[in-house]
Amino acid sequence: MMKLALFGGNPIVRNHTRLRIDWPPVGDDDWRAIKRVFDNKDFSGRGSREIIKLEELFSNRFNGMYATALNSGTAALHAALIALDIQPGDEVLIPSLTFVATATAVLYALAVPVFVDIDPIDYNISIKDLERKISNKTKAVIVVHLHGTPAKMDEILKICKKHNLKLVEDVAQAPGATYKGKAVGTFGDVSTFSLMSQKNLATCGECGILLTKTLEQKNKAERLRIYGEIINKNKPRIYSSYSLGWNYTLNPMQAAMVITQLNKFDQLTHEIQVRGRELTAKLKKYKWLQPPLEELGTTSVFHFYRIKFNPNFYPYKKIGRFRKAIQDILNAEGLNMRHYQNIPVSGQIIFSEKRAFGKGLPWVLNKRHINYDIKQYPNTLDVIRSTLVLGAISSSPGYLLCKGTIDKYIRGFEKIEKNMPEVIAYADRLDYKDPWETIPVTSDSFKAVYGIL
Numbered sequence: 001m002m003k004l005a006l007f008g009g010n011p012i013v014r015n016h017t018r019l020r021i022d023w024p025p026v027g028d029d030d031w032r033a034i035k036r037v038f039d040n041k042d043f044s045g046r047g048s049r050e051i052i053k054l055e056e057l058f059s060n061r062f063n064g065m066y067a068t069a070l071n072s073g074t075a076a077l078h079a080a081l082i083a084l085d086i087q088p089g090d091e092v093l094i095p096s097l098t099f100v101a102t103a104t105a106v107l108y109a110l111a112v113p114v115f116v117d118i119d120p121i122d123y124n125i126s127i128k129d130l131e132r133k134i135s136n137k138t139k140a141v142i143v144v145h146l147h148g149t150p151a152k153m154d155e156i157l158k159i160c161k162k163h164n165l166k167l168v169e170d171v172a173q174a175p176g177a178t179y180k181g182k183a184v185g186t187f188g189d190v191s192t193f194s195l196m197s198q199k200n201l202a203t204c205g206e207c208g209i210l211l212t213k214t215l216e217q218k219n220k221a222e223r224l225r226i227y228g229e230i231i232n233k234n235k236p237r238i239y240s241s242y243s244l245g246w247n248y249t250l251n252p253m254q255a256a257m258v259i260t261q262l263n264k265f266d267q268l269t270h271e272i273q274v275r276g277r278e279l280t281a282k283l284k285k286y287k288w289l290q291p292p293l294e295e296l297g298t299t300s301v302f303h304f305y306r307i308k309f310n311p312n313f314y315p316y317k318k319i320g321r322f323r324k325a326i327q328d329i330l331n332a333e334g335l336n337m338r339h340y341q342n343i344p345v346s347g348q349i350i351f352s353e354k355r356a357f358g359k360g361l362p363w364v365l366n367k368r369h370i371n372y373d374i375k376q377y378p379n380t381l382d383v384i385r386s387t388l389v390l391g392a393i394s395s396s397p398g399y400l401l402c403k404g405t406i407d408k409y410i411r412g413f414e415k416i417e418k419n420m421p422e423v424i425a426y427a428d429r430l431d432y433k434d435p436w437e438t439i440p441v442t443s444d445s446f447k448a449v450y451g452i453l
């Protein structure tokens, strides 16, 4: 019963796909919403009633902030920086553990991302390192509420005020989370959401929302969304571009599905939180791991359920080896755990080799030497070395909401606890490298055969 599958025992799960529900949960109302778009032939996205409705709903939900719907969270981040007048060569501070889009959006604005180490407990931007990284070129901070856990907003707002910095909240992973009773996304000058199909609030494909505090900022975002043009309500289109714009128009079908998903969102968030907290309560007995923390006065939405492993209790000091052993063992039990980000973002080649637009752009516009050496982010390295997120693919709510999944994972952890000497012996004989040392190096990707995520 308790013999580990990696060493010849029976695995707890034979079919990993049964551990998660399809994401997002869809119903007849979603189908009807898509059909409505077809029936109305509301295909263009420019002046679409679905998109206007979606913007209204977001505005109502987030304190009356101005909402602009775009076709991805990345586009929303780009629009955020344009709305805030971030200029070429300006520095924007961002956490060193996030999805790459937080950083590439800064490059889109020809601005320079400066990475800040993370807090070892909540995995969000480190308050201490944030102040240290401010220079006379810093114009804005992007905070990411990583994995649905709110960042320390009081401290961040204080620093932004003291140094006259604009604040962007990247809420891609955290819609529904609260800090001191207030929704994340309402603290910053602007905030951005991704509603792509794996997010807690998800549509059938891609979608992003930008929230701004002024109409002027919304106007700038709208111009960016449509080729730099100004399109006045009820007036003919002039076909004249006033500023650089992209085509970031949202598909009305995707807007329509967010509208139906919003009707269910609070209940779904509640269920995710109940299950996330249930898992946390059940994991408390294991002295060699740390489940995600919901600090007093905050609520998380568990977009990724990240567990930190620490075998000091045994005592065993090689944390990376221990984490890898747990990963191999649970994966052999059919209970996948994986990395989400295996290097501080600054270590990705686009930054470490300052590739971006080529010819040194945008860094040449800044003139300061920006160092992207990953060793500057010791907390991020420690977290990547010692943690794993729940599940094989997608985000964690699909796992948390699947009946029986939590208990199967707990059986896996129990097996590890019962076999700890064997687990540690296995960790010791592993051929181990830290995750950032095992990223394959390729000179180009043109011969690659792309897979499906």
Ligand SMILES: Cc1ncc(COP(=O)(O)O)c(C=O)c1O
Binding pocket: 072, 073, 074, 075, 098, 099, 101, 102, 144, 170, 172, 173, 193, 194, 195, 196, 206, 207, 208
């Ligand atoms: C923290 C964060 N920021 C930005 C994005 C980008 O959003 P999108 O994929 O909708 O462009 C994502 C997710 O994909 C994310 O997790």
